[in-house]
Amino acid sequence: MKILFVYSLDDIQSTSKPLRSWATIQFGISYISSVLKAHGHHTALLVLGSNKLEESRGLLQAFIRDSNPDLICFTAVFSQYHFVEKTAKFIKDRWADKYLLIGGVHATSNPEEVINGPFDALCIGEGEYPTLELCSQLQAKKTPRGIANLWVKDRDGNIEKNKTRDFIQDLDALPFPDRDMWRPWMKEQADSEFAVLLGRGCPYNCTYCSNHVLRKIAGGQYTRFRSPENILKEINFLYKNYPVRKIYLEVETITANKTWAMELCDKLESFNATVDNSISYGCNFRITRQPPDERLFASFKKANFYKINIGLESGSERVRRDILKRDYSNKDFMNVIAMARRYGLSIYVFNMIGLPGESLGDHMETVLLNRQCQPEGHYTGIFFPYPGTELYDICVKQDLLKSADNAPMERRQPIISLPNFSKAQIQHAYTWFHYRVYKGYKPRWVILTQTIVTKVKSNPATNFLFRQAVQLPILHYLRAKLAKK
Secondary structure (H helix, E strand, O other): OEEEEEEEEOOOOOOOOOEOOHHHOOHHHHHHHHHHHHOOOEEEEEEEEOOOHHHHHHHHHHHHHHHOOOEEEEEOOHHHHHHHHHHHHHHHHHOOOOEEEEEOHHHHHOHHHHOOOOOOEEEOOOOHHHHHHHHHHHHOOOOOOOOOOEEEEOOOOOEEEOOOOOOOOOHHHOOOOOOHHHHHHEOOOOOOEEEEEOEEOOOOOOOOOOHHHHOOOOOOOOOEEOOHHHHHHHHHHHHHHOOOOEEEEEOOOHHHOHHHHHHHHHHHHHHHOOOOOOOEEEEEEOOOOOOOOHHHHHHHHHOOEEEEEEEEEOOOHHHHHHHHOOOOOHHHHHHHHHHHHHOOOEEEEEEEEOOOOOOHHHHHHHHHHHHHHOOOEEEEEEOOOOOOOHHHHHHHHOOOOOOHHHOOOOOOOOOOOEOOEOHHHHHHHHHHHHHHHHEOOEOHHHHHHHHHHHHHOOOHHHHHHHHHHOOOHHHHHHHHHHHHO
């Protein structure tokens, strides 16, 4: 069978080469594609931009007309769902015979809403084997039924809600994710970072995340890891077939199993000793109340780790503990920073602004803690409540949501106004966060330039103009200069 995967983004510059880093590929559809290919099916990918509706529809029409796929698969987070739903309806209106399947976090968390859209089937949870089974039935000209993890509509609109199968326990049994499907969409950079998925699931219950819902949808262990041997096989494959020099080891937290993590680091060290150009690694690091384990950081150094990402989210201990369920002190955070710096690691910090229950004073604690640690970089956004999370339910209960369904600047504009932190204050805090963190530590023109870019990209009209101008040589030069800073 011929299967088309449709993946969408909200703010692309070009429909021809919208992706700039191999680390941004979507693993869910990549793994499903590799399983389908391993069983003789043919897969293809379209990357569309919800900010380029007409161009995206033109690409879609041309591909369906020329390639005539048997099955079209969609995935969507909440903020992309309405675009995906419109795209699926666009297809159904013109090619009523095309079978449409949707999966992903939003479909899994909100199946009752999504199945009433223009889709023929919906996948809850992991999609590799349900999609393979669906292809087998469609290829045999059967009416799909009895496929675990799938909700299936018949021609009369009746819905068969099948049970879910257990989470895949042996992740090593899966083929490596299909990266070739992404190559036509990738504007390759010389120093592009790749990503390798180390496991699935998360043992924690942060209120802004949907893991607490996802772990309940199926049986079996939810937090799972691939073996170090299997991970190294994929890294060796990447080294031989792609221009890889940096790899982000994607997992919710590498500290969940320290014995496994140190064994992996030993193998990464041994691998680097056998190649001409060593690979550098990064990972996500979860802070807890436990003192940082120096053995783990020593393993990072020997394995040639160059950075860790830390989800601070708020510098207020009260907000972290009472609102986010991330219970550790600011001293715990700074102890990890000190340990990481001792072993030569760069620090990148995730922050959120405008959380339910947050005040302007709480936010200034976030600024202060970032100023104290002076991260090499930060990923800071305005809080966005995703359905399926505890914080979304809190926002609904407190009647804070007014326009979440039509938020064109997700995480760049506030959609909730708080009693002690107004929308205007949240937007101002977001615009000036970088400046406040690095004032006195970096050249003023550098941080002011970044502040201006943040403000421009927070408005749909000015962001559009910025996207049009970003191809100009002078802006390429300035961006390169800023990157070095």
